Amino acid sequence: MDYKTVMVGLALDRPNxxxxxxxxxxxxxxxxxxxxxxASDLRPPMYFADGDFAQKLLDQETIAIETRLSELESEFRxxxxxxxxxxxxxxxxALPVPYxxxxxxAADLIVVGARSETLVDPxxxxxxxxxxxxxxxxxxxxxxTTEWLDLRSVLIAWKDVREARRAVFDALPLLAAAKExxxxxxxxxxxRRANALSHVADVATxxxxxxxxxxxxxxxxxxDVSGQIEKIAxxxxxxAVIAGAYGHSRFREWVLSGVTRHLATESRRxxxxxx
Numbered sequence: 001m002d003y004k005t006v007m008v009g010l011a012l013d014r015p016n017x018x019x020x021x022x023x024x025x026x027x028x029x030x031x032x033x034x035x036x037x038x039a040s041d042l043r044p045p046m047y048f049a050d051g052d053f054a055q056k057l058l059d060q061e062t063i064a065i066e067t068r069l070s071e072l073e074s075e076f077r078x079x080x081x082x083x084x085x086x087x088x089x090x091x092x093x094a095l096p097v098p099y100x101x102x103x104x105x106a107a108d109l110i111v112v113g114a115r116s117e118t119l120v121d122p123x124x125x126x127x128x129x130x131x132x133x134x135x136x137x138x139x140x141x142x143x144x145t146t147e148w149l150d151l152r153s154v155l156i157a158w159k160d161v162r163e164a165r166r167a168v169f170d171a172l173p174l175l176a177a178a179k180e181x182x183x184x185x186x187x188x189x190x191x192r193r194a195n196a197l198s199h200v201a202d203v204a205t206x207x208x209x210x211x212x213x214x215x216x217x218x219x220x221x222x223x224d225v226s227g228q229i230e231k232i233a234x235x236x237x238x239x240a241v242i243a244g245a246y247g248h249s250r251f252r253e254w255v256l257s258g259v260t261r262h263l264a265t266e267s268r269r270x271x272x273x274x275x
Contacts, residue, residue: 002030002173006084007107007137009100010038010072011125012065016113018146020076022270023111024083025149026140029177033086035106036076039099040065040123065093096126097134104135109170111140116265128264132245138170138274139245141264149270150239154178156214157229157259158185160199163244167274168203171242172210174272181207181214184232187222226262238269245275 008023010016027034042061073089080087092099104110112128120127128141154175158164168175175181183203185196200216207214217236219228233241245260263271 003032003108004030005035005107006032006109006111007035007037007100007103008076008080008111009096009113009126009131010036010076011096011113012038012040012068012072013121013124014113015144016072016075017079018142018144019111019113020079022140022142022146022149024080026109026111027080027084029149030173031085032108033088034080034084035088035090035103036073036080037090037100037103038069038072038076039092039094039096040069041093041095043123095122096124097122097130100126100131101134104131104137107137109140110135110137111142114141114143114265114267114271129261132260132264132273132275138167138272140240141267141271141273143268143270145268146270151178152239153180153182153237155229155233155236155238155241156181156183156203157241157243157263158183158200158203159244159246159259160185160195161244161246163246163275165244167242167244167272168207170274171272172212174240175207175212175242176210178212180236181212182217182232182236182238183207183214184217184219184229186219186225186228188225189222192222193218193220226259229259230262230267233267233269240270240272241267242272245273 006023006026008019023034069091132139183200185200187193187196196218204214204216
């Protein structure tokens with residue numbers, strides 16, 4: 001199994017160089033096509049604006065959005081046309097998340113930039129958290145300083161739940177391309193280390209059935225899952241972390257777990273996340 005179509009979501013409010021570099025790396029590695037996606041919609045006029053003044057504000061913002069979307073298309077094509085088997089640009093006057101969710105049906109993998117803000121402007125960029133919980137496709141979240149998709153060492157952050165199983169399966173092409181793969185599970189309670197050792201051993205055996213050799217690491221201490229995953233990733237020089245995206249519904253809003261939120265917003269390395 002390879003990735004045949006990579007979709008990259010571009011933000012209007014910041015540089016997209018890192019996302020474009022990583023999407024290009026994947027396209028070159030797997031001979032894939034790339035679909036670039038960007039969207040934005042008008043913000044409501046300020047509460048005190050009405051009449052001709054309000055219309056003037058809307059007209060100015062419309063021009064600004066159209067200009068920025070045109071610039072993004074040029075950036076996308078310049079960065080990807082020589083790296084992908086085929087490129088396609090999709091854009092609309094719409095909110096980025098709903099529009100990108102509609103386009104996700106055409107992709108094997110979605111590449112987006114990490115967002116460290118608590119709140120993301122819904123008119124300027126897709127929120128990785130929203131995409132994770134609704135896209136039905138794996139997401140590769142790229143920190144802004146990333147120069148390339150480093151697969152010399154890849155860490156699987158295992159948890160014995162459905163989301164982790166989905167993530168490792170979805171990541172098989174990347175894992176097969178990695179030079180070194182490590183599986184880790186951080187026990188979340190005292191006395192659970194033996195269970196964690198059994199879990200990661202099973203995952204490593206399953207990976208070997210797919211021709212992928214994997215090391216296993218289980219910390220001696222429990223707790224501080226995000227911190228321990230980050231420490232292990234640093235120790236092995238991981239360029240990417242594979243993990244399930246965990247969350248739950250709260251008053252009709254999707255809330256990510258602490259580990260998923262850390263990987264999607266604070267990690268210094270690419271995070272491959274599935275749900």
